[in-house]
Amino acid sequence: GESVGLHLxxxxxxxxxxxxxxxxxxxxxxxxxxxxxQESGKGPQFIIDxxxxxxxxxxxxxxxxxxKTVKHLSLQIAATQPGDSAVYFCSRPGYALNxxxxxxxxxxx
Amino acid sequence: xxxVIQSPRHEVTEMGQEVTLRCKPISGHNSLFWYRQTMMRGxxxxxxxxxxxxxxxxxxxxxxxxxxxxxxxxxxxxxQPSEPRDSAVYFCASSLRASGTGExxxxxxxxxxxx
Numbered sequence: 674g675e676s677v678g679l680h681l682x683x684x685x686x687x688x689x690x691x692x693x694x695x696x697x698x699x700x701x702x703x704x705x706x707x708x709x710x711q712e713s714g715k716g717p718q719f720i721i722d723x724x725x726x727x728x729x730x731x732x733x734x735x736x737x738x739x740x741k742t743v744k745h746l747s748l749q750i751a752a753t754q755p756g757d758s759a760v761y762f763c764s765r766p767g768y769a770l771n772x773x774x775x776x777x778x779x780x781x782x
Numbered sequence: 783x784x785x786v787i788q789s790p791r792h793e794v795t796e797m798g799q800e801v802t803l804r805c806k807p808i809s810g811h812n813s814l815f816w817y818r819q820t821m822m823r824g825x826x827x828x829x830x831x832x833x834x835x836x837x838x839x840x841x842x843x844x845x846x847x848x849x850x851x852x853x854x855x856x857x858x859x860x861x862q863p864s865e866p867r868d869s870a871v872y873f874c875a876s877s878l879r880a881s882g883t884g885e886x887x888x889x890x891x892x893x894x895x896x897x
Binding site: 705707709711714715716717718719722762764766767770771772773774775 | 786815817823824825826827830838841873875879881882883884885886887888889890891
């Protein structure tokens with residue numbers, strides 16, 4: 674079956690640095706990926722998505738890169754702020770509905 | 783729109799008691815999902831419904847857990863009898879598209895503590 678997995682359970686970065694959260698997938702037959710952010714005490718929320726006909730998509734301070742050759746995607750956060758501290762999940766709608774543990778991003782001053 | 787509404791936000795109960803968690807999805811959404819989040823297992827899918835019909839309940843841990851969706855605007859997750867290992871945060875999510883093929887909108891969660 675399909676699996677989508679984040680590489681690191683925790684990531685600590687200094688405020689102002691860039692953050693990169695990585696995710697790998699196993700099945701090539703897909704066309705859509707979503708990143709969610711879960712702040713403490715809240716449910717996950719959509720932050721950005723990307724379709725497989727794209728290699729890159731940019732939002733406000735966030736960029737998603739999709740490498741279909743190695744089945745890998747990453748979420749890049751520019752100039753990380755304390756408010757970016759959260760758990761991040763990559764998901765593959767319609768293929769893998771379990772989110773797993775995500776990557777916990779901790780922003781230090 | 784008010785978003786997905788869950789109740790109660792917090793529940794503390796004793797082992798053996800029945801627990802009922804409630805969810806009101808976003809109006810017009812066709813799919814509803816129940817998730818459980820723990821430190822050990824992360825955010826795992828328990829069951830989901832398309833148009834009020836249960837589609838996949840393979841994530842439901844055991845017969846003590848049951849979920850219903852009597853209409854498009856309401857769902858319940860029931861645990862009877864509850865056990866300490868059921869302590870977790872339970873999330874409900876809804877989606878406009880069927881079978882989780884689109885964005886999921888999550889509620890704030892129901893934190894359950896079973897003593």
